Amino acid sequence: MESNKRNIEAYKQKIKESGFRITGTRMLILDILLKSSKALNADELFFLARKKQPGIGLATIYRTLKLLEKEGLIIRAGYGDDRAKYTIKDNRNGILKDSTSKSEQYGSDKNKIKIGTGDRLKTNIYRKSGTINKSTSDNFEDIKRIDTIQNQLTEWLGDLNKIKREKESVLEEAMEDFGKVDKIMDRHNHEKGNLIQILLDIQNEYNWLPRHILLYIGKKLDIPLTNIYGITTFYKYFNLEPQGKYSIVACVGTACHVRGAMNLLQRITNVLGVKPGDTTGDFRFTLKTVNCLGCCALGPVVMIGNKYYSNPSTGQLKKILKQLS
Amino acid sequence: MTVNNKINSLQDLQKKAKRLQEQSDNADLIFSICSGPGCKAYNSEDLYSAILEEIKKNNIKEKDRIIIRRTGCHGYCEMGPIVIVYPKDICYLKVKKEDIPEIFSKALKGEVVERLLYKDDKGNPIIKESDIPFYKFQKRILLNSHLKIDSKSIDDYIMSGGYQSLARALGEMSPEEVIEEVKKSGLRGRGGGGFPTGVKWETTRNAKSEPKYIIVNADEGDPGAYMDRGILEGNPHSVLEGLMIGAYAIGSNMGFVYVRQEYPITVENLNIAIDQAREYGLIGKNILGSGFDFDIKVHKGAGSYVSGESSALTTAIEGSVGEPRLKYIHTSVSGLLGKPTNLNNVETFANVPLIIRNGADWFRSMGTKTSTGTKIFSLVGKVKNTGLVEVPMGISLRDIIFKIGGGIKDGKKFKAVQTGGPSGGVIPEELLDLPVDFDELNKAGSMMGSGGMVVMDESSCMVNVAHYFLKFLADESCGKCVPCREGLRQMLYIYERIMVGKGREEDLVLLEDLSMLLKEASLCALGTTAPNIVLTTLKYFKEEYEAHIYYSMCPAKMCSQLITYVIDKNKCAGCGSCVKICPVDAIKGESKKPHVIDTEICIKCGSCIEVCPEKYSAIEKKTGLVKEGAGQGEKEL
Numbered sequence: 021m022e023s024n025k026r027n028i029e030a031y032k033q034k035i036k037e038s039g040f041r042i043t044g045t046r047m048l049i050l051d052i053l054l055k056s057s058k059a060l061n062a063d064e065l066f067f068l069a070r071k072k073q074p075g076i077g078l079a080t081i082y083r084t085l086k087l088l089e090k091e092g093l094i095i096r097a098g099y100g101d102d103r104a105k106y107t108i109k110d111n112r113n114g115i116l117k118d119s120t121s122k123s124e125q126y127g128s129d130k131n132k133i134k135i136g137t138g139d140r141l142k143t144n145i146y147r148k149s150g151t152i153n154k155s156t157s158d159n160f161e162d163i164k165r166i167d168t169i170q171n172q173l174t175e176w177l178g179d180l181n182k183i184k185r186e187k188e189s190v191l192e193e194a195m196e197d198f199g200k201v202d203k204i205m206d207r208h209n210h211e212k213g214n215l216i217q218i219l220l221d222i223q224n225e226y227n228w229l230p231r232h233i234l235l236y237i238g239k240k241l242d243i244p245l246t247n248i249y250g251i252t253t254f255y256k257y258f259n260l261e262p263q264g265k266y267s268i269v270a271c272v273g274t275a276c277h278v279r280g281a282m283n284l285l286q287r288i289t290n291v292l293g294v295k296p297g298d299t300t301g302d303f304r305f306t307l308k309t310v311n312c313l314g315c316c317a318l319g320p321v322v323m324i325g326n327k328y329y330s331n332p333s334t335g336q337l338k339k340i341l342k343q344l345s
Numbered sequence: 346m347t348v349n350n351k352i353n354s355l356q357d358l359q360k361k362a363k364r365l366q367e368q369s370d371n372a373d374l375i376f377s378i379c380s381g382p383g384c385k386a387y388n389s390e391d392l393y394s395a396i397l398e399e400i401k402k403n404n405i406k407e408k409d410r411i412i413i414r415r416t417g418c419h420g421y422c423e424m425g426p427i428v429i430v431y432p433k434d435i436c437y438l439k440v441k442k443e444d445i446p447e448i449f450s451k452a453l454k455g456e457v458v459e460r461l462l463y464k465d466d467k468g469n470p471i472i473k474e475s476d477i478p479f480y481k482f483q484k485r486i487l488l489n490s491h492l493k494i495d496s497k498s499i500d501d502y503i504m505s506g507g508y509q510s511l512a513r514a515l516g517e518m519s520p521e522e523v524i525e526e527v528k529k530s531g532l533r534g535r536g537g538g539g540f541p542t543g544v545k546w547e548t549t550r551n552a553k554s555e556p557k558y559i560i561v562n563a564d565e566g567d568p569g570a571y572m573d574r575g576i577l578e579g580n581p582h583s584v585l586e587g588l589m590i591g592a593y594a595i596g597s598n599m600g601f602v603y604v605r606q607e608y609p610i611t612v613e614n615l616n617i618a619i620d621q622a623r624e625y626g627l628i629g630k631n632i633l634g635s636g637f638d639f640d641i642k643v644h645k646g647a648g649s650y651v652s653g654e655s656s657a658l659t660t661a662i663e664g665s666v667g668e669p670r671l672k673y674i675h676t677s678v679s680g681l682l683g684k685p686t687n688l689n690n691v692e693t694f695a696n697v698p699l700i701i702r703n704g705a706d707w708f709r710s711m712g713t714k715t716s717t718g719t720k721i722f723s724l725v726g727k728v729k730n731t732g733l734v735e736v737p738m739g740i741s742l743r744d745i746i747f748k749i750g751g752g753i754k755d756g757k758k759f760k761a762v763q764t765g766g767p768s769g770g771v772i773p774e775e776l777l778d779l780p781v782d783f784d785e786l787n788k789a790g791s792m793m794g795s796g797g798m799v800v801m802d803e804s805s806c807m808v809n810v811a812h813y814f815l816k817f818l819a820d821e822s823c824g825k826c827v828p829c830r831e832g833l834r835q836m837l838y839i840y841e842r843i844m845v846g847k848g849r850e851e852d853l854v855l856l857e858d859l860s861m862l863l864k865e866a867s868l869c870a871l872g873t874t875a876p877n878i879v880l881t882t883l884k885y886f887k888e889e890y891e892a893h894i895y896y897s898m899c900p901a902k903m904c905s906q907l908i909t910y911v912i913d914k915n916k917c918a919g920c921g922s923c924v925k926i927c928p929v930d931a932i933k934g935e936s937k938k939p940h941v942i943d944t945e946i947c948i949k950c951g952s953c954i955e956v957c958p959e960k961y962s963a964i965e966k967k968t969g970l971v972k973e974g975a976g977q978g979e980k981e982l
Contacts, residue, residue, distance in 0.1 A: 032945075042945040044929055073929075213664040220606060220645055247665070254666045254823070255647035257606060273568030274763065274799045275725035277813050283951050290928050310607065311650075311817065314382035314571040316725035317422035317732065321386070328386035334926060334952065 027054055038091045048072055049084050057163045059097035059105035074293040180301050198236055212241055228259040264299040264306035266344055269323040273312035276319035284320045291337045351626035353634045355512035365504035373410045374452055375431035381418025389426035395445035414495040417579010420488055420733040421479050436474035437461040479730050482748045484719050484737045487695050491579040496614050499621035502582040508627055510698035514590045515635035523594040530705035531717035536690030537794040539783035548677040549595040552685035557597040560688045561588055563604040564646050564653035567766030570797030572721040573691040575733050578611040581618035587694030589639055595687050598638050603658055606645040615643055650821035654869050655688045668823045669869035712738030716782035726800040727754045743777040746800055757802040765794025767814045768874035770881030790881040806903035807886040808893055812840040814878045829872030832863045845906040846897035902966040905949040909967050914939045916963035923953035
């Protein structure tokens with residue numbers, strides 16, 4: 021770990037010299053790359069970075085990577101799964117930490133292997149990365165530890181996806197019976213013109229619009245699925261993904277905006293660990309934004325469940341969410 | 346239903362109104378609790394149950410002795426929840442559940458709870474709502490009716506003379522006479538365009554095709570505006586009555602109300618109102634014995650701003666994607682299902698019964714020559730008294746903001762007011778004496794819009810505000826026409842550049858060029874009015890743009906990329922509250938000794954400023970970096 025810290029200091033110096041500001045995001049990404057035993061693509065980085073800084077966007081990752089690459093702090097290390105992977109460039113002795121990178125294959129190791137097709141490149145990377153890293157690395161213990169953590173993370177992610185899938189299948193099973201849908205359509209006289217109203221009622225009933233129900237409606241009302249998807253994606257209210265048990269609606273209307281709605285939203289994302297529009301892993305909360313809740317006197321305001329809260333602090337937010345669970 | 350509740354004539358209505366009035370006069374006490382969206386957020390619903398409990402506790406059995414009304418928005422949302430006790434007309438503000446027993450017991454004795462009354466500058470209590478400065482300067486012809494009407498009761502509306510205008514129109518006037526009266530009153534569309542309502546009705550009436558449709562546009566999407574919600578939720582029958590008078594005038598038998606589903610209480614109240622009116626025979630076949638048939642359908646919108654545009658709204662009601670179309674043929678001639686369709690805003694319809702009841706001359710006596718009557722604004726933002734205000738047209742902005750609104754919050758300086766929602770522009774202090782009517786605001790580069798009024802003080806950055814509105818519009822743009830879809834996006838990129846201090850010299854010209862293009866070439870009003878905010882901020886606050894571009898400075902200290910948080914060593918007492926709140930652990934220091942913010946880690950969330958105790962107020966925002974090329978430069982000025 022000591023050497024890592026030293027590394028970071030060196031990189032900080034390097035960034036400063038090149039005239040860029042040292043921001044939290046830049047340091048975070050460097051840190052992740054330093055700790056990582058293998059090259060990472062933007063998506064993987066995004067996933068890891070979000071653990072530490074929930075509000076971060078994928079675009080930021082790409083921007084930061086571009087900048088760091090331009091400054092020669094990191095380099096592209098080949099393309100796994102058709103995606104560019106990045107790794108840190110070692111500054112102390114000018115050689116690369118990860119010798120599997122594409123540029124090095126063509127550079128210092130030119131006479132050794134000549135790589136023709138993409139497939140062979142890929143296999144080479146995989147074969148080599150394990151051994152070389154472990155032998156050349158000066159902090160073997162750290163890498164081992166990070167590897168275990170990463171394994172845990174992947175396992176955990178798998179669990180999460182499993183829960184999500186189970187949840188969806190349970191939901192879908194519960195809705196195998198189309199009685200409720202039929203009732204709703206009856207209420208609207210099976211008219212094509214009432215499609216939006218039917219969808220609204222279904223959304224109110226199930227909290228989201230499962231695909232097979234949309235198919236069913238399309239068949240019954242003789243509307244192509246593409247039209248239904250057109251409508252469900254045009255109007256903001258419709259969800260094509262399952263929603264959390266409680267919705268957290270942060271107002272970002274003008275009145276709230278001038279009173280600091282953005283800071284409130286940042287606090288909420290910090291507490292929840294999800295971006296607006298996303299649902300927490302345990303399907304308890306879905307964070308949404310709305311353009312006006314009509315109670316501007318309370319602004320900036322957030323609606324949690326059915327209650328309104330005026331500009332709650334981080335501590336208050338945690339308390340409120342705890343009460344709901 | 347065993348009893349036939351149908352009302353068959355004007356005489357029936359008047360008789361019923363008289364009887365209900367007597368009933369209400371006989372009551373000892375009437376509690377009127379505001380249940381508008383603002384007060385509801387303050388839990389005004391709890392007050393209702395608390396009063397019911399008190400009635401039980403005091404063992405009052407006679408049902409008619411005490412009446413509780415849950416009314417629509419009173420307007421003074423800043424001081425909510427509001428409870429008014431009649432017959433003495435005592436207005437209590439900021440009432441909590443715990444206050445109810447005291448209010449109740451004193452009200453029974455005819456006494457007043459002084460601590461809950463409004464206090465003027467000198468500390469003198471004011472009993473009546475109408476004497477409070479916030480209300481004194483208003484002219485409340487629409488909102489005043491809310492105070493005495495339970496929003497879920499048709500009887501209360503009939504008591505106050507409701508549906509008599511409809512009866513009069515159906516019984517005594519021909520459709521042409523109704524149109525003539527509305528034309529004479531000078532009523533103009535309250536949704537923003539300001540098109541004369543009478544003329545619109547006439548066009549629809551004269552259109553050859555049948556059947557004709559009439560629509561209430563309650564798709565109020567402007568952020569920070571809730572006038573239509575206030576009316577439709579508080580007094581839905583007034584809108585229904587106006588709608589039916591309009592339908593009679595244009596010769597339509599089918600009406601729609603397009604309302605946002607984001608307003609669940611509004612939808613609920615509206616549906617209750619329609620059911621009640623149907624029960625009384627005020628909707629349906631042969632209304633009030635006149636032979637006129639009419640039916641209403643509620644269509645809930647699913648969250649799309651552009652669907653509030655008239656041609657988009659009609660396609661949305663047809664059940665498809667709410668995109669606007671070219672309007673070389675007006676909706677009055679070919680709208681819903683290709684038939685003549687008349688669309689008016691909620692507030693426009695709410696005004697119609699009043700015009701029929703009191704005459705066009707009465708309506709003309711308010712307002713200016715070209716803009717008659719009153720207008721409701723939702724006064725929000727950094728103003729002391731947030732709420733719905735209804736004023737006669739022609740009143741100056743200064744009067745609205747300083748006399749009614751009570752000036753700027755926290756003793757800060759006024760900077761600008763943004764009118765007309767995302768389509769409007771900003772108006773700076775030097776133009777505050779401008780009379781508020783359709784034409785004058787347009788001249789200043791802004792517009793009346795549906796009536797949003799967002800007040801901004803010196804801590805609001807105009808570049809940031811313009812960016813906010815553009816982002817909203819870019820999100821809501823339907824993408825059908827290129828100028829709006831691409832133009833807004835390009836403008837947004839420029840703004841994002843300027844806000845992080847990477848603006849270029851030519852950006853201001855580019856913004857103006859793009860604005861002109863959007864104005865000329867966009868398909869619907871969303872695109873053509875979108876540049877208003879850009880052009881007005883550029884016109885009145887150019888120096889702020891220049892500060893961002895040339896000096897990487899945000900004078901209002903709002904753009905987070907251009908500010909740094911600094912702790913004043915002399916003021917900081919080392920209490921540690923900022924250390925605890927900081928989400929990234931950027932603040933360091935021993936306790937009881939001045940702390941330091943590590944600017945390299947700081948994400949500029951501003952939490953520390955909020956928690957720093959007022960007696961120290963040691964944390965400051967600083968702005969101003971010398972620019973040495975894009976993305977560079979760390980030195981302070």
